[in-house]
Structures are given as structure tokens and as C-alpha cells.
Amino acid sequence: MSLSNEQVGHLARLARIALSDAEIDATRVKLDGIFALIEQMQAVDTTGVEPMSHAQELPTRLREDTVIETDQREAFQRIAPQTESGLYLVPKVIE
Amino acid sequence: MSRTDWEVVIGLEIHAQLNTASKIFSGASTAFGAEPNRQASAVDIALPGTLPVLNRGAVERAMRFGLAIGAHVAEKSVFARKNYFYPDLPKGYQISQMDLPVVQGGEITIRVGDAAGGENQAYDKSVRLTRAHLEEDAGKSLHEDFHGMTGIDLNRAGTPLLEIVSEPDMRSSAEAVAYARAVHALVRWIDICDGNMQEGSFRCDANVSVRKQGATALGTRREIKNLNSFRFLQQAIDYEVQWQIDTLEDGGRIEQATVLFDPDSGETRMMRSKEDAHDYRYFPDPDLLPLMISAAWKARVQAALPELPGAMKARFMDEYGLSAYDAITLTATKEVADYFQTVVSAAGAAQAKICANWVMGDLAARLNKAELEIAASPVSATQLAGLVARITDNTISNAIGKKVFEALWRGEGGADANAADAIIDAQGLRQVTDSGAIEALIDEVLAANPKSVEEFRSGKEKAFNALVGQVMKASKGKASPGQVNALLRKKLEA
Numbered sequence: 074m075s076l077s078n079e080q081v082g083h084l085a086r087l088a089r090i091a092l093s094d095a096e097i098d099a100t101r102v103k104l105d106g107i108f109a110l111i112e113q114m115q116a117v118d119t120t121g122v123e124p125m126s127h128a129q130e131l132p133t134r135l136r137e138d139t140v141i142e143t144d145q146r147e148a149f150q151r152i153a154p155q156t157e158s159g160l161y162l163v164p165k166v167i168e
Numbered sequence: 169m170s171r172t173d174w175e176v177v178i179g180l181e182i183h184a185q186l187n188t189a190s191k192i193f194s195g196a197s198t199a200f201g202a203e204p205n206r207q208a209s210a211v212d213i214a215l216p217g218t219l220p221v222l223n224r225g226a227v228e229r230a231m232r233f234g235l236a237i238g239a240h241v242a243e244k245s246v247f248a249r250k251n252y253f254y255p256d257l258p259k260g261y262q263i264s265q266m267d268l269p270v271v272q273g274g275e276i277t278i279r280v281g282d283a284a285g286g287e288n289q290a291y292d293k294s295v296r297l298t299r300a301h302l303e304e305d306a307g308k309s310l311h312e313d314f315h316g317m318t319g320i321d322l323n324r325a326g327t328p329l330l331e332i333v334s335e336p337d338m339r340s341s342a343e344a345v346a347y348a349r350a351v352h353a354l355v356r357w358i359d360i361c362d363g364n365m366q367e368g369s370f371r372c373d374a375n376v377s378v379r380k381q382g383a384t385a386l387g388t389r390r391e392i393k394n395l396n397s398f399r400f401l402q403q404a405i406d407y408e409v410q411w412q413i414d415t416l417e418d419g420g421r422i423e424q425a426t427v428l429f430d431p432d433s434g435e436t437r438m439m440r441s442k443e444d445a446h447d448y449r450y451f452p453d454p455d456l457l458p459l460m461i462s463a464a465w466k467a468r469v470q471a472a473l474p475e476l477p478g479a480m481k482a483r484f485m486d487e488y489g490l491s492a493y494d495a496i497t498l499t500a501t502k503e504v505a506d507y508f509q510t511v512v513s514a515a516g517a518a519q520a521k522i523c524a525n526w527v528m529g530d531l532a533a534r535l536n537k538a539e540l541e542i543a544a545s546p547v548s549a550t551q552l553a554g555l556v557a558r559i560t561d562n563t564i565s566n567a568i569g570k571k572v573f574e575a576l577w578r579g580e581g582g583a584d585a586n587a588a589d590a591i592i593d594a595q596g597l598r599q600v601t602d603s604g605a606i607e608a609l610i611d612e613v614l615a616a617n618p619k620s621v622e623e624f625r626s627g628k629e630k631a632f633n634a635l636v637g638q639v640m641k642a643s644k645g646k647a648s649p650g651q652v653n654a655l656l657r658k659k660l661e662a
Contacts (some may be wrong), residue, residue, distance in 0.1 A: 087447055089253055126246040126268070126452040132460035133247075138188045138225025141195035142209040149213060150205070159204035160310060160319030163255040 075105045174378045174416075176409050177386060178344045179336035182351055183329050184361040185305065185369040186229045192304050192328035193220030193263065200367050208307070208322035214258035219455050222247075226328035227459060229360035230270045230302050231469045233330060236358050236476055237297060239274025241466055247302075247456040250448045255320050256307035264331075266450045269301035270459065271330075276354065277478065278346040279496060295347050296335040303329050330360070336375065336386065341405035345398050348372055357477060357502040365396050372401050377422070378412045387412070388422040392429055392436055404429035408436050480505060488512065488520030497528050503543045514553030514585070519560050526552055530573055547576045550585035558588055568597050568645055600647045603655065606639070609647065610656050613638045624660055632656070 078094075081101045085092045092100060146159060155162040191198055194211035211218045234241040246268040249261040274297040281290035307322035332351060338344045352370055355361040363370050372395045377387035392408060395401045407429075412422055427436040475483070477499045484495040498508045504527070511523045531552065535542060555576065559569045572591050581587030581594070592598055600606060613635060614621055620638075623631035639652050 087251070087449065127454065127457050129457060131457050133222050133457040135224040135227065136195065136221045138190050138223050139195065140190045140197045142190075142197070142207075144206045145210070146205045146208070149208070149210070149215075155317070157314055157319065159206070160314070160321055161205070161255075162314050162317040163320055165311075165316055165318050166255055166309060 075108065076101050171410075171413065173381055174409075174413050175381050175383070176339055176341075176405075177336045177377045177379065177389075178338040178341070178405060179375040179389075180332075180334045180338070180344060180348060181373040181375070182332040182334075182348065183305075183371045183373075184332060184351075184355045184363075186226050186328040186330055186360055187362050187369075188223055188225040188229070188328055190223060190225075191326035192223050192226045192302065194326055196326065198327050202323055204319075204321040205323060208325060212258075212307075212326040213322050214260075220263060220453075222456065222459065223328060226302060227270070227461070228469055229328075230300060230330050231461065231466065232358045232360055232473060233300055233332070233355065234271035234274060235466070235470050235473060236354060237271075237274035237276055239297060239300070240272040241461060242268060242270055242272055243461055243463075244268065245270040245301075245459045245461075247453045247459070248450045249453045250303075250450055252446050252448060254306070254309075255318065256309045256322070256325070258307070258322065258325065262304060262306065263453055263456070264303035264450075265301035268458075269299040270461070271297075271300035273297060273299070276347065276350050278343065278350045280340075280343050280346045293337075293343065293346075295337045295343075295350075298333045298335055300330050300332045303331055305329050330355075336377075341402045341409070344374060344405055345402050348398060348401055353477065353501050358473060359502075368396060371396050374401060374405055374408075376405055376408045376412070378409060378416065388424050390422065390424065390436075391426045393426055393439065395429060400429055400431055403431070403434055404436055407434055411436065474502075477505070484520075488517060488524075490520060490524055494521075494524045494528065498524060501542075503541065507542050507545070507549045510549035511553045511556065514550050515556045515560070519556055522560065523553070523556055526556060526573075530570060534573075534577055546579060547573065548583075548585070551576055551581075551587045554585050555588040558592060562599060562601070562648065564592060564597055564599050565645070565649060568599070571645075572597065597646060600643055601651060603651065606643070606647050606651055606655055607659070609639050609642045610652070610659055613642055614659065621660065632660070635660075 078097050078101055081097050081104065082092070085097070085100070150156045150159075150161070153161050186192075188198060190196060191209075191212060194209045196209040196212055197207045199207065205213075211220060231241050233239075245265060247263050248266040250264045250266070251261045253260055275294050276297065277292055277294050279290055279292055305324050305327040307320055307325040310319035310321065312319070334347065338347055352363050355370070356363045361369055365371070374392045374395060375389045376392060377389035379385065379387040390408065390412070392404045395404055408427070415422060423441060425441050426439045428439045429436050481492075481495040481499045484490045484498060485492060490498070497504075499505045508523065508527050511527060512520050515523050531542075531545065531547065534547075535545060540546075552573075555569060555572055558564050558572070559566055564572065572588050575581060575591045575595070576587055581590035584590075617635060617638060620631045620635050624635070635656060636649070636652055639656060640647055640649065643652075
């Protein structure tokens, strides 16, 4: 499988990554290489093997339902570009 | 062509906020109403290097739901990243479940229409569920003017949600509302969600399409987002269905889209078309290993489930001899069922029918008038039981009982279970059963109403009732009606 430049451009937009035309070309070549590797792996017969969702075959850890976090708003907001009335301010978004 | 040529197909996605103390992947509080960002931990605001750790309480609530609807609770389920960019989603993805959700299948029986019968005859219907999966809520964007910027509050980010997805089994807005109400009652019944729709703890999305009667393929659907009341759910679906039918009958086509309902205009309007549809690029979240649920854990959660509405309804009919209508009404919500059970256990199972009548009759009417939920009833269940006991042991008549009930409602008689007794004593409402005293009253009434006596003797039975009424009035309603009847007849026929 190989990608078109349009597909790479679409993926870049979805990921909010700005790519120049030259970068799109370079990225496409790299992605094609990755797809080639995937194709190689997909050639392996995995009939009867249950797909894994994680490389480690372990169950997830669970925590008890208790509140352990304290309010650290001031510390967190010290590194935010802009805050007001306890809110983080971001460029206006209306969908 | 008319409305009846079309079949409506509806499926619902319900987001129920799980009532855990802490968030699904962090130890921050989920309490409602805190100052902005006071309950947003490093995980919730997605600081680099933080990792999610799953909340056992959220998992158990999802399990309770799955077991309550007879679904498959998966031994293994997987969390996935749903990728999209929005400032109130600081990670750039929502942790959700895609291919392997924790709850799979199941069904819920709904009752549609008026249970009391009549024109709008009620019927039962089973709605199948596709799945229910765990996910985290996003934060809130405040679009008020902050110098042309948007304010972000991340307190809600990471709050656990159970997204409950139905099959497209509903065929009218009435069925959709009945289903949403049944899910709402159930999540509260099994205590996994507070059901507070104003605070957004229970929100519905409706997938609506129409097709010609008899068609097997589904029509193109439009999804109505974020309906936060049952009334809006009904209005939005009704408007959308009519819009789709009108569009098709005018020769138009339905394009797949996401729409919003505007309660002010009562209309739905396009939010985004299929072309703008999000491409979420789901993939398993590498930060989280699979959720494994053992048979032993499942058995423990199953054992801790309360008696479910269906089973309780059957028991009310079986044990208390209540009608199906009574049993359904009394198990409509956990609060009503709990109240009724408390009344019956105090008054005795033999009095279940009269208890049911009080709860569904005078109490329900009074609560309705005052716009109160039963949990906020000024008359407690044990107080009502105390009143029922005085009626059934003939201390007071049913008519006086209504007077005592009103006094209880006003808070007279104190807060104790014996408040009814206090009111009866204080107001001297005890039923007069002393034959001598009743006979004395009858003599007075007969002497004062010679005309009625005359009429009765000339064969007018109506005159008898008038005389009974006079005696009851003379006793201020306290004379035992049965005794008045018997003694009066004896005297007149002597």
C-alpha cells in the first residue's frame, strides 16, 4: 500500500501539523516505508491467534474510587499563557 | 402520501455520568459546582508525563448496568483513543472504548402509552441494546466574552461516563421517550448515576431516520445531539421526523448529518454534514492495558445488585395482590418503590392495597400539586403508615383520614411516626363508636327534620341518605358511618 500526497495532506490536517509540499513528499516516502514493513508483518499467517490490544499481556491496574488529588490550580495556571477567573483562556472557538 | 405511509426508526445514545467520588482516570473529585479548575488534576489537564489509572468504582457501575439488563459483561475490554482537537479536550483525544466495550448486548422492557388504558392503550416492548462503554467526559468551554477569547474549565474533564447505545428498535418519539425514561429510572435504581438532567448527568443523542412502510433497508439517518430533557427529546424527534418526511415527499434527499435542537424555535438545525464528519482515528490506548473482569468479581457485583424493578413488580402482584397497574406505578422509580415498601412494612402486608391507594392517590396528587419529588415529601412513609393503621383499626374513617393527611402535610403532629395519632388526639377526630352517643345524635336529627322522616316513611330511600348526612354532620364527621346507617334504619323502621 502506498499513500497519495492528498492523503498525507489530509492526515496532517487531522493531526493539526502544518506541512509544506516538500515535507509532504518526504513524509509520504517515510510513511510508505512504514507501510511496507506492516505489509511484511501482515504476510505472517496468524490464523487462530487472538489479536492483542497491547504489547504486554497483563490486565490493567485499578485504583480505588477515592479522591486523593488536592487543588493545584495556582501552580498549574502559573505556566498557562493566559488565565482569568480561574479559567484557561484560548483563542475563540465556536463550532 | 401521509404520515402513515412512513415508518420512523430511532436509536438512542445516552451518556450517563457515573456517580463515582473520583474521576475515571485520576483521583480528582467529581463533585458538581466547584470553582473553575479546582478539581482538575495533572492527569485531567493532560500535563506531559502523566498516566491514566482506571477507577474500579467506574468499572463496577458499568458492570451493575450490564448485569441489570442481562447483557454480556466482557471478560476483556479495551480502551481506545478517539482523536479530535478541541480546547476543552486537552489531550487531543478522549479515552473511550471502541472494538471491545465492557457491556455488550442486553435489553430493556419499556411500557409505552398510558398505563391506565383508555384511548392511548399501553403496550410493552423490548428494546435491544448494542453496547454500553466507559469513557471520560471533556471539559467545558465558556463562550462568554473574555476579550474575544474562550474560557476553559476542566473540572468536568475525566468525569466517568457510561455511553449506552441502543439498537434502532424504536418506532415513534413516544417509544424513544419511554426507553429514555426506563434507562433513566434504571441507572438511578441501581445507583450508578444521579440522573440529574439539568446538571448534564444524563444526556441523549437520537439517531432518526424514516423509510416507506414495508421497506427493509434503513433510511439515511440524522443524529440530534445533546437533548437534556425528555420533553426536548420528544419535540426534537417529532420535528425531525416531519422534516424528513416533508423533504422526501418533496422529492428531496436526506443527507447524513449531525443536527442540534433549538428549544426556542422547536426546530432542528444542521451542525455538520457528512463531509465534515469527524475522522476520529480510533486506536487502542497504549497507556492502558486491557480491562479484565473475572467471573468471581462479576458474581460479587451481581450479588450486590438490589431487587430490580421487573422482579419487584412481580413480587408486589404476587405477595401483596396488587394489580399490574398498581405494581408498575409503584415501581416506576426507586424512590416511589422505597417509600411504598416502607409504608407497607410499617402498616403490614395485609394493608398493602390501602397503602398503595394512599401513595398513588392522595400523596401523589399532593406531591404533584406542590411539584415535589416523593423523596422530599413532607409526609414521611412511616407517618403515612401510622395514618393507614388508624383507618384500618377504625379509629378514624377514610374521610377523616384525608383531613389528617392534610394536617400531616402541613407538618402538624410533629415529625415522628405517630404524628397521625397526635393530630387525631389534638383535634378530637377519634371516630365515635359509642352507640348511646350516636343514638342521641340521631334523635336530635330526627326531631329537627320531620319532613325527611315523613318522606322516608312514604318510601323515598333518598331521604334516608339525607338523614345519614345530617347525623354525620352533627358528629363533625366523626361518627362511624356503618353504625350510623344501622342505628338510623333501626330507629326509623321501629
